Amino acid sequence: ETNRFANIRLEDMQGDMFGLCKDQHGCRFLQRKLEEGDPAHRDMIFAEIYPHFGELMTDAFGNYLSQKLLEYSSDEQRDLLIESISGELVSISLNMHGTRAVQKMIDFLSTQRQVQSLIVALNLNVVTLIKDLNGNHVIQKCLNHLPPDDNQFIYNAVSTNCIEVATHRHGCCVLQRCIDHASESQRIQLVTEITYNSLTLVQDPFGNYVVQYVLDLNDSRFIEAIVRQFLGNVCALSMQKFSSNVVEKCIRVSDPAGRQALVEELSGRQRLERLLRDSFANYVVQTALDYSDPAQRAHLVDNIKPILPMIRNTPYGKRIQSKIQREGMDSLRSGGTGFHPTLVSGGYFLTPSHISAPTPPHHIQPIIDSRSSFLGNNPGNPAPSARSVTSKFPVHQLTSPTTLQPNGFSTPWSTSTLTSLVPHAYASIGMGLGRENQAAT
Template structure:
């Protein structure tokens, strides 16, 4: 803000609000003034912007912030009027780089009736928004801010759960659903994702693995148990996979000790440790958190001792250590020192 403007008030730029709103310094000045402005001053800002400049400023890099402030501090009638200007364009605005912030602010600050109006106009485009790089953030805002009884629109996700779980943006919306939907809506989504015919497919995809990791970190115990059950018998193969290896880590870290011990038994079987130490994802020199190193760091009782002995034995066979083996050696040293 320039020195000249430091003592200005909103009344000093009356007649030039739209012009100032589209300017970096002017927009910041208006936003700051609005935070302490009287209702009369806010009314003056509103009348210069609505209706003629509303859509222009909503999509402007600086002007969108002024509109957001109007949604935050404006009266019910003022926000209703701005929403009326947006309704027919809500899908396009939800997917716009700057306007999407205004839509999200309208959702966060709006009354239930205003939120319902946004959903009504957005509903035919819900799935398009979910798959959009910007639009999916608006759907998450709806999920986080609406009352449970207003979230019925999310029922559309159940039939799409598997595809959403593997989608770069859909997976984020799905996780938001898990966090915010009431159980009667959440349960069918979880069931679809944890279906045995789908789980293995999700293990092996990048964003599908993110979805499963969320369940292992934040899900209910029975949901975590179903993921671990699907890993049993194929833990070594999953630990050697680029994406599934992260699920193996989480299964060791976030599930109960009995399940972790059962998975460790698979690592201890025959040549599993040797195979894992040769694999770039089961053990990776760039990270201390891959599967075998994770196994070394958790509490496993008697199995921990056997695991350490087997790893030490394999390391002794190697006279020349690669970076990957040095990483295992360091993890082992850390365990022994503790």
Template sequence: MIDNFGHYVVEALFAQASDLKKLEMLKIIEQDIGTVACHKQGSFSIQSLMETFTKSEQMDQLMKMLQLDIKNIILSNSGHFVILRYLQKYKFPWTRFIHKAMMNYIVEFATDHYGLRVMKAAIEAGPAEEMIGVYNAVVKHTNSLVENQYGNYVVQHLLEVAPRVITDGIKEKMHGKFVRYSKQKFSSNVVEKCLRHSLMEMKSDIYNPKDWSTVIVRELCTKAGDLINDKYGNYCLQTALQIATLNTPLLDEFTRCCRPHLDNLVGVFFCSYLIFFFFFFFAIRPSFNRENVKTKWAKLLGTAADKNRGITQTQKKP
């Protein structure tokens, strides 16, 4: 099955074999399933064999085989394609063993390029009610996943598809750390996702005792000066402003927190420039002009105020 020509023979045999013979052939390769599945040619062979299965006994045997080395198969360049194809072809409960593996190796899978692909496919395949164990495992490790280049996508995906008890759990884990996460490349994306998700909740008719949009915006406002001066935090603060625009008291609070820091932007820029001048001899220059940032933020705050007035007037109309 891992030979450039031999795999054709095996695939032809499976296509013509009786159901009993197919089962016997599967048992022959059982102990080598990890080696075969993680081989480039072997991966294609196993995917091809799946197309010939017609009996539940054959599917049971394949499921039993894959469980033997599921972690290495999922984390393999070639092996993860076997699991992706399996998820496309077979539904729950045939996929329960994959869910179990995800719960056992949640950090390993969520922080790996191939593991991430399998996790997203498994979550999409569902069913949702059977994914609660996986969801809870992600919530448990939220704080480490949001800072990872792959893990942050898993958390963002759950914010899109998971029930409220899970999304609230994610936000609770991040609560008190939103400012820190806003200043990091990967976790800042999750902060923005939390803000937008909370806005959708606020617009929905489903009651939530905790107004997460207000909670997150207020937490970011406590360090508005730091975030305005940070290349990632700046974007999170802009998203927070979009949320605050729909809430007059929150917008007023946001403006009071941010406006005093605008005058400091030019001074910060000047000091930064001097540091670069003396230490790098013009080799490195500031990536963006603080005066432009000041102008941009003044415009953003003005636009938000205008938009808020329009919304308020519309709401007052009979």
């Protein structure tokens, strides 16, 4: 069967090439003719294949010839091929054979005209492609191969649909690749949305990985912004399977001030008793013991010790007791930090030690929640309406994810008030998290 094309000339197959494309051996014959590099043969194959190019891209055998034709075509021929399938490109990308052909097409884009044809074809269906088993590879190929500016249509779509993408099996992976390949402004655009929605994302089996990925960037601006979103809900998050991992990571990577604020919410004796009995939260407490400064660790130990007799026979209690004994916590009581939280209305608000002015009620303006305060005056980046953030962590009840609201505070402060109270932390975040290029193209 293989040898039936051994002595056949391409000229002898004129008029039959489309049929050959769908035959395993005929397809290989045509590929070999393209590889020979004869422009006349290339033009003959192009002339017969061009009207059927979209159909061939989804064929089990024809897709290999379509890839080869894209590789060996001239720029002008490639322009025509890509424009001919523009209206079908999304459906081709969703096909198990077509996705490979489209990825190869992206590899061989050689003119800006071809790039623009691709962008126009995919622009309105980015999220659909991201969530598809085959289509997500096309978006990832764009991220890998195209420069950031040409990929802006992807960043606009993902930012607008952050939760839908981040909480999807394939979407969470694509979102991480978006972060990898982003320009600085695009990374800020994405992280702003991820942080704004972090309370929802950390409670999701896929979304929590996206938040952890941002924390792993080890950028203090992003870490502090995420930590502030969690304040007021740290205990509730610690008692959930997915979000507890994120709380642990926050404790590990935060600066001393952020870590102190997180651990402070865990330190109450009544809360500790429930946290230590919980199958997820006990690990958060152990991490807090490992990473707290000496003074805060000693305070934790003081509150844990009265609880130990009640949990001594549980696996969690044994681990906690062993950790306390092993680390010799009593010897660390003399440690101290230069940063102390001020207790206000049952919660903690971080203030630099030199601030002596009376502290306002227990409300903190979310750093990324109130976008208009430092996201610039770009007309394409309108600030959203104010959100009501009222819930607080209920010691007696673990609620559904939708109960948790950003920061758990009821009334946001004005930007000027926040700036005056936390000048250094606010300035370091505000300077770097400007929102750019948000409007969808």
